[in-house]
Amino acid sequence: MSRYKAVVIGASAGGFELLVNLLEALPASFPLPVLVVIHTASSGNTLSQALAKAASLSVVEGVDKQTIQQGRIVVAPGGYHMLVEDEGYISLCVGERVCHSRPSIDVLFESAADVYGDKLIGVILSGANRDGANGMKYLCDQGGLPVVQDPATAVSPVMPKAVLKQCDVEHIVKPEEIPELLVQLAQ
Amino acid sequence: MGTTGREADEIKVLLEAVYLRHGFDYRNYAMASLRRRVHKVLDESGIKQIIDLVPAIWNDDKVASDFLRVMSIPVTEMFRDPPFFIELREKVLPILETYPFIKIWHAGCATGEEVLSMAILLREAGLEKRVRIYATDYNDQVLKAAKEGIYSMDKIPLFESNYQDAQGKGKLSDYYHARYDQAKFDPELLSNVTFANHNLVTDGVFGEMNLILCRNVLIYFNKELQQRVFRLITDSLCPRGILGLGNGESLRFSPLARHYEHIDASLRLYRKKL
Numbered sequence: 001m002s003r004y005k006a007v008v009i010g011a012s013a014g015g016f017e018l019l020v021n022l023l024e025a026l027p028a029s030f031p032l033p034v035l036v037v038i039h040t041a042s043s044g045n046t047l048s049q050a051l052a053k054a055a056s057l058s059v060v061e062g063v064d065k066q067t068i069q070q071g072r073i074v075v076a077p078g079g080y081h082m083l084v085e086d087e088g089y090i091s092l093c094v095g096e097r098v099c100h101s102r103p104s105i106d107v108l109f110e111s112a113a114d115v116y117g118d119k120l121i122g123v124i125l126s127g128a129n130r131d132g133a134n135g136m137k138y139l140c141d142q143g144g145l146p147v148v149q150d151p152a153t154a155v156s157p158v159m160p161k162a163v164l165k166q167c168d169v170e171h172i173v174k175p176e177e178i179p180e181l182l183v184q185l186a187q
Numbered sequence: 188m189g190t191t192g193r194e195a196d197e198i199k200v201l202l203e204a205v206y207l208r209h210g211f212d213y214r215n216y217a218m219a220s221l222r223r224r225v226h227k228v229l230d231e232s233g234i235k236q237i238i239d240l241v242p243a244i245w246n247d248d249k250v251a252s253d254f255l256r257v258m259s260i261p262v263t264e265m266f267r268d269p270p271f272f273i274e275l276r277e278k279v280l281p282i283l284e285t286y287p288f289i290k291i292w293h294a295g296c297a298t299g300e301e302v303l304s305m306a307i308l309l310r311e312a313g314l315e316k317r318v319r320i321y322a323t324d325y326n327d328q329v330l331k332a333a334k335e336g337i338y339s340m341d342k343i344p345l346f347e348s349n350y351q352d353a354q355g356k357g358k359l360s361d362y363y364h365a366r367y368d369q370a371k372f373d374p375e376l377l378s379n380v381t382f383a384n385h386n387l388v389t390d391g392v393f394g395e396m397n398l399i400l401c402r403n404v405l406i407y408f409n410k411e412l413q414q415r416v417f418r419l420i421t422d423s424l425c426p427r428g429i430l431g432l433g434n435g436e437s438l439r440f441s442p443l444a445r446h447y448e449h450i451d452a453s454l455r456l457y458r459k460k461l
């Protein structure tokens with residue numbers, strides 16, 4: 001059994017393509033739940049549909065009180081923060097934006113770190129703002145494992161850089177290396 | 188871990204105190220966002236520990252009302268999720284039209300934007316005169332704003348574009364007067380509306396409603412409380428009454444789902460079975 005229980009992923013500008021490739025490369029047997037926040041203008045639904053087409057795992061748009069399941073990818077719906085509850089389900093919130101964002105990566109990462117502690121993997125991809133930096137810091141403080149896209153490979157390096165400034169990260173990787181890394185960690 | 192152990196205990200004590208002293212029952216709110224709110228109150232008040240909020244909230248009405256304000260999250264907009272309003276217009280109003288008199292309940296109406304949107308929809312459908320709208324929230328502050336129907340001009344561009352996306356029949360400016368930096372909506376729109384304080388957690392059933400909108404309120408409750416409130420809502424609907432939820436909400440995970448059929452599941456509109 002893996003020592004990890006869940007993966008959270010945050011992406012913004014320049015991250016959509018990467019996310020599609022990442023989810024496409026995760027095998028159907030991937031054993032952990034994956035929770036995703038991506039900032040885009042398009043609605044969550046079109047987003048999760050686009051991702052669902054690519055992925056071999058099931059991809060759904062997050063619905064309030066939906067159970068978190070292994071091997072299921074949940075994408076935060078547009079206009080809502082997505083949080084993890086102790087009891088193993090997600091809840092949504094329309095509270096104020098964090099780093100100009102709703103959904104916010106910080107909000108997902110912090111609530112997930114509260115529940116999963118050191119059994120959580122956090123992944124930050126390309127992005128043009130600093131949402132995710134505080135969340136990843138908090139995740140690290142709770143003993144979680146950070147994985148960050150090498151800023152040199154990112155269309156918008158602001159987000160990965162902001163994370164690296166605040167956290168001690170062993171896994172600074174090219175995006176195409178992330179799926180395999182996650183599969184290994186999840187074993 | 189954050190929500191277990193000591194912090195969880197402190198939050199428990201705090202919520203008990205808020206309930207005993209002020210009657211607001213947050214004990215079954217969803218913990219993850221509640222926790223963020225509690226930390227926000229801490230940040231704003233300069234108080235360091237959650238447990239120290241207890242005497243502050245007990246003795247100081249200002250801290251108590253700040254707590255309520257932060258917990259309430261009255262974030263809303265006119266014609267939020269325009270496709271929902273298109274569906275209301277096309278599928279729901281024709282059903283309501285068959286009743287001689289129509290009763291609508293907005294539960295958790297916040298500052299009233301959703302109520303105004305409904306009033307505009309009803310006027311454009313010529314149903315205005317046959318409707319009584321009940322608009323409730325447990326936050327008196329927002330109810331007061333809702334009654335006034337005045338919004339900052341900064342918000343109007345978003346409201347206007349939502350209205351257009353919702354296939355409104357005119358221009359939003361047909362319904363308000365701009366004065367300085369504020370938009371005052373036609374008071375006639377609210378003439379059939381009764382605003383009232385109602386707490387979904389601690390107050391009772393609301394009467395035989397034909398349509399209930401309870402959008403983006405249930406997300407703040409844990410599963411157990413959601414069930415209780417779904418029960419209250421179901422009991423407040425007339426037979427074949429209609430329920431509309433927020434875009435991120437669903438009846439799917441509730442045992443009460445069997446009492447409803449879908450009008451449009453993706454748009455969160457449900458109809459109570461006989």
Ligand SMILES: C[S@@+](CC[C@H](N)C(=O)[O-])C[C@H]1O[C@@H](n2cnc3c(N)ncnc32)[C@H](O)[C@@H]1O
Pocket residue numbers: 094259260261262263264267294295296297298301323324325326329385386387388389401402403404407433
């Ligand atoms: C996010 S707003 C939703 C406004 C509107 N329905 C919409 O969707 O745009 C949530 C509202 O629910 C209210 N609320 C929260 N708990 C409540 C309770 N127990 N009883 C009544 N209203 C409640 C809050 O005060 C807030 O105004």
